[in-house]
């Protein structure tokens with residue numbers, strides 16, 4: 324049995340540059356990861372099986388096609404390896420801008436790669452076909468992403484930085500948020516992500532105005548530095564200058580009945 328953590332992804336900055344003829348958007352984004360996420364367990368078996376557990380299992384169990392089973396199918400078509408029993412312990416909220424599904428797909432590939440001796444480098448083509456964020460999650464390191472997110476360049480991160488993730492419990496459709504982007508290119512990613520922005524914030528806030536309240540309360544917390552929405556939302560994050568201040572902020576935001584995840588950047 325192999326176990327992988329499907330770490331939550333953050334977009335420390337996300338600049339949308341252009342709408343492409345194929346419907347996708349050209350991005351420049353700074354991907355980072357946190358220590359916590361979903362838990363994936365994979366073992367060879369006589370027949371394929373897939374079990375969902377954890378606090379967000381119910382949301383997903385009504386959907387037929389999971390990114391985990393899609394990733395496993397794509398792996399087998401490319402590399403063989405037979406049947407597997409897979410368990411996904413779902414801790415990350417679904418459709419929330421922290422790439423939970425993408426991280427699960429990448430963790431599935433990593434686990435199968437470990438079981439069957441396939442290198443991560445050889446699985447990027449499969450990852451690309453599963454979703455725009457899956458290559459970044461497979462890479463798993465702080466990186467600048469271009470194209471639709473699949474052109475990756477590793478950069479120095481801020482490992483160990485305390486971070487708080489907050490989701491107000493509203494699922495936001497990524498496709499819908501991109502559709503509402505105003506089409507204005509506001510320029511490239513700056514060297515310092517703090518000077519950057521998330522261009523998907525205005526359209527996401529229009530769909531889910533509660534994001535305004537989350538950002539306002541996060542920004543007001545003692546010790547909060549860079550505070551922003553991640554991906555297409557609605558999860559927002561703040562970096563903190565100490566774990567104690569992060570934990571104090573977590574209590575304040577959890578009192579709103581919002582989902583909170585105190586973690587650290589990897």
Ligand SMILES: C[C@@](CO)(OP(=O)(O)O)[C@H](O)COP(=O)(O)OP(=O)(O)OC[C@H]1O[C@@H](n2ccc(N)nc2=O)[C@H](O)[C@@H]1O
Nearest residue numbers: 346347348420421422454455456471497498501554555556
């Ligand atoms: C916005 C981002 C930023 O990291 O994160 P999330 O909010 O999903 O976490 C990603 O680009 C999301 O990646 P992912 O969730 O894998 O998206 P996909 O399944 O490939 O695409 C879902 C839909 O989003 C839109 N889409 C996605 C990526 C992109 N560069 N341009 C787009 O226009 C398309 O309408 C597409 O049909």
Ligand SMILES: Nc1ncnc2c1ncn2[C@@H]1O[C@H](COP(=O)(O)OP(=O)(O)O)[C@@H](O)[C@H]1O
Nearest residue numbers: 389390391417418419420421422423424425427
């Ligand atoms: N294992 C999975 N975890 C989360 N979502 C999944 C999974 N498999 C399929 N999905 C689908 O993918 C969509 C995007 O999910 P998710 O990756 O959580 O969003 P985001 O990238 O915005 O954080 C969900 O609405 C859901 O329908």
